[in-house]
Amino acid sequence: GESVGLHLPTLSVQEGDNSIINCAYSNSASDYFIWYKQESGKGPQFIIDIRSNMDKRQGQRVTVLLNKTVKHLSLQIAATQPGDSAVYFCAEKYNNFNKFYFGSGTKLNVKP
Amino acid sequence: GAGVSQSPSNKVTEKGKDVELRCDPISGHTALYWYRQSLGQGLEFLIYFQGNSAPDKSGLPSDRFSxxxxxxxxxxxTIQRTQQEDSAVYLCASSVTGNTIYFGEGSWLTVV
Structure with missing residues (x-):
């Protein structure tokens, strides 16, 4: 979603529930997408990626879904844990360019 | 080390002074990126290096940045004649061209 300054969109979930974090990307020509997790005071950490020739990719407890028709990317986290609490960013790479553009981030709060 | 290394991790400087931030990328990574992240914000692209090609400087906010x-x-x-609005985390990342970019932990700059 759009950045609203210091007030990041926030998703609060109960420990053990599944989480879905959404991202609308900007360029229909983007060919590569990455989800990052950023804990307080740390750099972004790679979670999972997907190329534009796929619509779904699974990792350990995480799944990324890509809908190119509506330019939408989602990250699903199964059995969310307190350690999953962080800010999550999606990033897109435009086809034939090597720069990555980042969304404004979503803060995930996991309640024990 | 195995990851991207940045120094200093924290820097407090007086307005008007120059600062230098260093990044040591992952060995073998030909692409290097600098991003800036203000408090509670997303990642703003600054500059991209790829091998011996001319860098993409399109994200540098002013000629004080190089x-x-x-x-x-x-x-x-390097940030010359620092201003208070330069206060942010400066993140460096590296990659094998076109693939996942890996971030360092950032250099936290405070201009007083």
Missing amino acids: AERTGGSVSTL
């Missing part, structure tokens, strides 16, 4: 990459490895981001 960066170089010596020998295709270590990079230095």
Whole structure:
């Protein structure tokens, strides 16, 4: 979603529930997408990626879904844990360019 | 080390002074990126180096900002005549071209 300054969109979930974090990307020509997790005071950490020739990719407890028709990317986290609490960013790479553009981030709060 | 290394991790400087931030990318990574992240915000692209090609400087916010990459490895981001609005986390990342970018932990700059 759009950045609203210091007030990041926030998703609060109960420990053990599944989480879905959404991202609308900007360029229909983007060919590569990455989800990052950023804990307080740390750099972004790679979670999972997907190329534009796929619509779904699974990792350990995480799944990324890509809908190119509506330019939408989602990250699903199964059995969310307190350690999953962080800010999550999606990033897109435009086809034939090597720069990555980042969304404004979503803060995930996991309640024990 | 195995990851992207940045120094200093924290820097407090007086308005008007110059600062240099250093990035040591992952060995073998030909691409190097600098991003800036203000408090509670997303990642703002600054500059991109790829091998011996001319860098993409399109994200540098003013001519007070410059960066170089010596020998295709270590990079230095220099901010001249720092202003309070330069206060942010400066993140460096590296990659094998076109693939996942890996971030360092950032250099936290505070201009007082």
